[in-house]
Amino acid sequence: MVGAAVTRARVLIICAPLAGCTGVQSPLAPAGDQASALSSLFALMLWVCGIVYVIVLAGIAWALWRTWRRSSAAPSGSGGDESPDRVLTRTLPVAAGAIVAGLTVLIVGSFWADRALFATRGAPALMVRVTGHQWWWRIQYHDPATGAWIETANELHLPMGTTTRVSLGSADVIHSFWVPNVAGKLDMIPGRRNLIDLTPRREGWFRGQCTEFCGTQHAHMAFDVKVESPAAFQTWLAMQAAPARRSADRGARLFAGPCAACHVVRGTGAGGRAGPDLTHVAARQSIAAGTLAMTRGNLQGWIIQPQALKPGTSMPAVPLTPADANAVADYLASLR
Structure with a gap:
């Protein structure tokens, strides 16, 4: 059992860097024109830099081999190799040309990627x-x-x-x-x-x-x-443009007190601008800026103790009894 757990842990450690290559928050899984342009630029830079890296390693290996061969041949008096100056004179222009070519490719790629970031030159849709x-x-x-x-x-x-x-x-x-x-x-x-x-x-x-x-x-x-x-x-x-349904239940009346000072619910008297618009809050996938999933229980927990769930947030803890908090959560859960 321990061996299997260790094996799984090793696999997870090895595969962890690949987790950023896909998913709902990954620049390596483009789902739009602008992201595709940036992903192509990243691939271009990776290829150019990778080729340069291989060439540099090959040059280092070649230089080390020449040095080893020269030192091995020195005692026997054989020294037919070219002088270092002649080798440098011959290879330096080639290296400089390769550097200029690589930088030119990257500059052109960056230029076209930058142009692709603004797809619409006129009025957008x-x-x-x-x-x-x-x-x-x-x-x-x-x-x-x-x-x-x-x-x-x-x-x-x-x-x-x-x-x-x-x-x-x-x-x-x-x-x-x-x-x-x-x-x-x-x-x-x-x-x-x-x-x-x-x-x-x-x-x-x-x-x-x-x-x-x-x-x-x-x-x-x-x-x-x-x-x-x-x-x-x-x-x-069109649904978002519509006002919230009118409600005369207890939760709506309680919300019209302290909550309405900070939040808007269009179609009601709630017109505060300090916090998010809650007109159709229950139709969203999460609350508190992605901190919690949109559920009836999370809504009530957020109403009762926002500082415990997101310390430092501007939303204060509203002094409500458990029954009142339950009624307000019911009301908010109905705003779709």
Whole structure:
């Protein structure tokens, strides 16, 4: 039994580096045009640098062999080898030419990859604004039909095969936006807006992450990314634009107290802007910026003790009795 466990451990250790080559958060499993361009550039750099590495090792081995042969032949008086100066004079131009050729290939590859990062030179099909907060994401979609901005939080939906231009900003410190499977990363800087294009080519769920240390909960500042067909995206966006269902139950009345000071639930009196929009919170895959799965129990736990689950978060512990917290969790679980 011990031997089998040791063998499994060794296999896991050997295979662990390969875990980053696939999955929902891997730049080596591209699912979008921009990620594919960066992956191709990475492969090009790997090939060029790998060839240079092999050539350098071969040169070192050849030099060591020549030195050994010269030292072995010295006692017998045989010395027919070329002088080091003549060898250097002959090989230096070849080496310099190879270096220039390799750098030229990398420069051209970088240029074309950089051009591919902005797929749409004119107006993109969809505009999205993403604003980083400590530690969550405000996400707003521009509705071309009405001109309105439809707000959600911590979950980015993208239509497959369509270019979405994302405007990135920050409400507090420097954050960094990265969806490895779809595109490269870009910083989110307070006081300015940076633009990035996303053109996904494969449906499914992916994971985005803040990649600039932004405080104690930086590791728990993630977001879910759903790539779906254009028709499914339009259906989802129409659902997000709709107000929440009206409710007169106890949970809704309790939420209209302290919770409404920080959160929006469109269609109700809750209009706070300090925290995420909760109009359709139960339709999301996770809560607390990817920290917890979206379940009824996690919702209640987050309401009662957010600081225990995500220390340092801006959400305070709301003084509710267990029965009141249960009622508020029931209400939030109904917001789909």
